[in-house]
Amino acid sequence: MKLLRELRAEGRQQDMGALVARIPYARFLGIQVDRKGTELTTILPFRQELVGNVTLPALHGGAIGAFLEFTAVIQLLFDDECVRLPKTVDISIDYLRSGRPVTTYGRAFITKHGRRVANVRAEAWQEEHDRPIAIAHGHFLLDPVDEDG
Amino acid sequence: MSDDRSGSRTPPDNIGDHLSHVPHAAAIGMQLVEYRDGACVVRVPYAEHLVGDPDTGVIHGGVITAVLDNASGMAVPRADLTPAQRAIATLDLRIDYMRPARPHEDLMVSAECYQLTRSVAFIRARAWQGEDDVTVASSVATFMLGANRAPPPGFLGADDRPQTAGQEP
Numbered sequence: 637m638k639l640l641r642e643l644r645a646e647g648r649q650q651d652m653g654a655l656v657a658r659i660p661y662a663r664f665l666g667i668q669v670d671r672k673g674t675e676l677t678t679i680l681p682f683r684q685e686l687v688g689n690v691t692l693p694a695l696h697g698g699a700i701g702a703f704l705e706f707t708a709v710i711q712l713l714f715d716d717e718c719v720r721l722p723k724t725v726d727i728s729i730d731y732l733r734s735g736r737p738v739t740t741y742g743r744a745f746i747t748k749h750g751r752r753v754a755n756v757r758a759e760a761w762q763e764e765h766d767r768p769i770a771i772a773h774g775h776f777l778l779d780p781v782d783e784d785g
Numbered sequence: 786m787s788d789d790r791s792g793s794r795t796p797p798d799n800i801g802d803h804l805s806h807v808p809h810a811a812a813i814g815m816q817l818v819e820y821r822d823g824a825c826v827v828r829v830p831y832a833e834h835l836v837g838d839p840d841t842g843v844i845h846g847g848v849i850t851a852v853l854d855n856a857s858g859m860a861v862p863r864a865d866l867t868p869a870q871r872a873i874a875t876l877d878l879r880i881d882y883m884r885p886a887r888p889h890e891d892l893m894v895s896a897e898c899y900q901l902t903r904s905v906a907f908i909r910a911r912a913w914q915g916e917d918d919v920t921v922a923s924s925v926a927t928f929m930l931g932a933n934r935a936p937p938p939g940f941l942g943a944d945d946r947p948q949t950a951g952q953e954p
Contacts, residue, residue, distance in 0.1 A: 638840045660836040661845035664812075685812040688855075696809035697858075697875045698851020705847050721838060724846045728879040 637720045640713075644781075649717055652710045654674060665699060667706055678707040678715055678742035680760075687737065695771075696734030700760055702771040704729060707742035717748060717781040722754070727774035735769050738762050753777055782785040803859065810855050815869035823862035824897040827852055827932070831889050838903060842888035849886065849912050849922050852894045854878055857908040857926040864928065874932035880924040890914050892921065904930050 640649070646653050652669040656662035665686070667745070668679040680703045681732055688696030705727055712722045744758040757773045804810045804817055804827070813835065829835070829852055837845025852920035854875060856931050886892055896910035905927055912922040 637838070639838075658839060659845070660834050660839065661847060662813065662834050662876065663836075664834040665847070684808055687808040690808065696807065696851060696855070697878065698813075698847070699809050700856040701850040701854060701878065702845065705850065723885075725882045726879065727846075727850070729850075730877045731875045734874075754873070777844020 640718060640720070644717065650714055652714055655713065656706070656710070661705060663701070665702060665706075667703065669710060674710060674714075676743070678710060678744075680704065680740040680742070682739055683717075684739050691777055692734060693737050695737070695740065695769075697729075697731055697735075700731070700735050700740070700770045701727070701729045701772065703740060703742055704744075704758040704760055704770060705774070707758045707760070708744045708774060708776065709773070711744035711746060711758075712756065712778065714775055715749070716778070719779040719781055722776040722778050725753070725775040725777055727772055729770055729772045731741070731770050732765065733769045735760075736762060741768065747773070751778075793835070796839045804855070807855065807889055809851065813851055815855060817850060818893070822864040823860060823901075824895070825856055825859045827856040827859070827894045827896075829892045829894075831891060833886070836888075840887075841885070843885045844881075844892065846922075849882070849892065849894075850878070850880060852892065853880060853896070853912060853922065853924040854926070855908045856894040856896040857910045857924065858928060860898050860908050860910070860927050861906040861930070862898050862901055867909045870931040872932055873928045873930055874907075876927045876929050878924060878926040880922055883920050886912075887914055887919075892906070906930060 639759045643649050656667050666681050670677045686695050686699040687693050709722050740760050742760045744756050747755040747757050754776050759768045760766045804815045814830050816828045818828045835844040835848045863871055894912045898906050898908050900907040908926045910924045913920050
């Protein structure tokens with residue numbers, strides 16, 4: 637994939653902020669990535685375009701789901717260089733609390749990292765980390781660099 | 786907003802323009818194509834800001850997630866529900882991605898309720914494209930009925946998540 641090749645060539649293969657800045661849908665959602673050592677936190681600042689219910693108001697479940705999917709994929713790309721973006725095979729999202737109109741944070745944990753497929757868990761929270769608004773787990777197909785490129 | 790060429794009956798409570806009142810749905814470009822109580826079809830025209838892979842122009846899976854979620858919520862049958870029950874909250878949504886969506890083509894999502902109990906609606910949905918009806922993804926979702934203490938007026942969608950969701954299943 638050209639995008640990942642370019643980042644590798646620039647020595648920025650672990651610069652996930654540079655990656656999301658080049659993906660139109662991530663830019664549309666406004667996703668940012670914070671890195672502290674090897675720990676990544678994805679950030680979704682509140683924007684009116686993310687609202688699903690104007691009365692409560694609450695974030696759209698689809699925006700939260702997409703954010704969790706990005707969180708999982710970014711963690712996979714950070715941990716291992718890939719030729720292509722990991723492909724989502726399936727994702728299961730549990731909605732625990734209403735997403736309020738504030739910044740949302742995300743973190744992903746790789747439950748199992750196989751050669752071709754990874755099982756990833758991701759969580760999203762707002763002010764309090766121990767009160768997640770949604771959790772997800774999914775399977776992702778991988779194309780590691782050392783295999784064919 | 787409602788582009789009702791199917792001849793389906795007029796949706797209740799202004800459901801036809803419901804999507805235009807959901808900022809995220811409007812920002813993605815969702816359009817309601819068909820509606821009857823317990824089922825609906827939503828279309829998303831291809832757009833550059835939805836792209837997840839700049840090399841291929843394929844839209845991001847998250848777009849499909851958002852449309853499946855929204856359409857599934859709209860497919861919760863409402864005719865026999867009390868106004869309080871119509872306040873719904875997504876409990877969970879599971880999506881299987883079969884193949885990447887083809888770039889520069891509309892994405893369609895059909896959703897239907899296949900089981901309804903007093904407190905839960907079970908919805909399945911399918912994302913597809915083109916004359917050849919190629920399946921891109923499928924999903925199952927559960928929605929809690931009567932979940933919202935502050936129901937908004939008119940139609941209540943998949944996105945109406947209450948503060949209490951998850952605490953009293």
